[in-house]
Amino acid sequence: MSKPILEIKGLKKHFASKKGWFQPATYVQAVNGIDLTVYEGETLSIVGESGCGKSTTGRCLLRLLEPTSGEVWYRGQDLTKLSSKEMREKRSDLQIVFQDPFATLNPKLTIRSILEEPLIAQKVPRDKRAQIIEETVQIVGLTIAHLDRYPHQFSGGQRQRIGIARALMLRPQLIVADEPVSALDVSIQSQILNLLQDLQEQFGMTYIFISHDLGVVEHISDRVAVMYLGEIVELGRKEDLFKTPLHPYTQALISAIPVTDPDEKKERIILQGDLPSPANPPTGCRFHPRCHACMDICKTEVPKETFIAGQMVRCHLYEAKKES
């Protein structure tokens, strides 16, 4: 296996939410202690329901949000300890692509100016900038003629290409892609997924790919981390995780994917209810109120990490099995 590029240790992000002046602040435990190692050149996906903390994790890694606690080691340095100036320099290595390309592109700037911004921030000389910009738009499948247009003149798929070009300007080592294809139609979605894979081959980048679409995740990932209420409940190689999901939550997620064969009758695990509020998570195993396999111990005791044939799972079902 290749070398680790990012080592995340005990990452937490709690948001304070104050209801009124005299009430004590409550804390939304958006990310609640994540340990994760990302290897060079791989695509590691983070999946889970809306609000489980995927984006918050991605943003904390790049310090777009300040983590509450924990460490993020990148090539021998703990990013959480860097000054903001040192962190700004690291930005050329670590980039992010967002879900909604429209919301993140300044409507008043031409594509050329949008792409130039990161180069100016990193003090790339003027004559080199034009060259990098023209090279990069072509890499993402746009043309030099597009450079003098404005974001609203592009379709959703094209805007996502611009978002990717912007992240590529400084030739980063690692890209956090936060739902980069969720707003796109399937036909356009596959154009962008192919582009991301192609870029990875060309530049050897590492991806942290955030998505709630398991079909896309199954296609693009090497490894998959499943998040539930701020915690990683299962982690494994894509092939293993989709073939033998261990955690009841992963099993439910996978069984809920609609398949395009009208005659394939899948055994469905329909989860009851919604994701509970991360401000007031359930005791014990956080998944227990929705789990069909819930036991007494689950209501009071937090399950520990258990390793089964290289897959990590946090669930009492497996702790019990190991002991007996």
Added chain:
Amino acid sequence: MNGQPSVLEVKGLTTQFSNRKNRSVTVVDGVDFHVKKGETLGIVGESGCGKSVTSLSIMRLLGKNGKVTSGSVRFEGQETLTLTEQEMRKLRGNRLAMIFQEPMTSLNPVLTIGRQIGEVLQLHTSLGQEERKRRVIELLTLVGIPRAADVYREHPHRLSGGMRQRVMIAMAMACQPQLLIADEPTTALDVTIQAQMLGLIRDMRDNTGMAVMLITHDLGVVAEMCDRVLVMYAGQVIESADVRTLLRNPKHPYTMGLIRSVPHQAKGVKWLYAIPGNVPSPGEWPQGCRFAARCSEAMPICQEQCPSLMKMEDGSECRCWLHVPGTEGGERP
């Protein structure tokens, strides 16, 4: 399902929007289809191809700048395009109901959930206040809302996306409609919640015999829910078939492309199939086949003349020169 009468029959539906410069742009162009009692018809296609405008035209909810310029919409045998607004209001939410993609746009933020569903019942039934309340709580329970009596008194913003969508379904079901139009009812939801919602719509359909028109861009949802499917592209129907035929034996190059693009289909393959280019916007439709610029099979005739929707041997319909016997380079009779 054959032999069942049509609940809805749409013929030649054409809808235009006027833009700022007061120019009219056609966005739905001569759409024909029907939905039978108890049947679920899926409508698929890339965003912007006219799926929502088709359903809003049927509901007569186009807004000020939109207008149905020709065609006919018959609901339970009655032409609805010529009904007065008051007659239309009697149909909506009663025999004809709709759920929208973004529930917040159709829930009133300042009214409690109980009040909003109660109003539908007040408008369309003779139930008294107490009975209405009982019925609303019953409906909320039916769609799987825990603590229904509490939710009755709550405002929409307190609820999660999945709960709001369930409230929408409860509201749509309040008067046991004959036809439910569901416009991407689960697109904004997680797979887990999507599975709950689809199960709910399916149960309601099976228990009441209502027909469903389900708009989605997810072919997995289509496979799971629909009996028949209509594929739209740039304002037109380009293919229609029963669900098995469409997914197993698609005929139009666009439908084939859509099916091949689904990542789940591409097990173990590195590169996904992608349809090149983008959907042309209304007002920029070419004179020939509207898909020609993206089609790998395009022939000279495709650039010049738009093919018509042709009946195929297996009963499906397809709008493509490849399937018109005698076309140069096309299928021979």
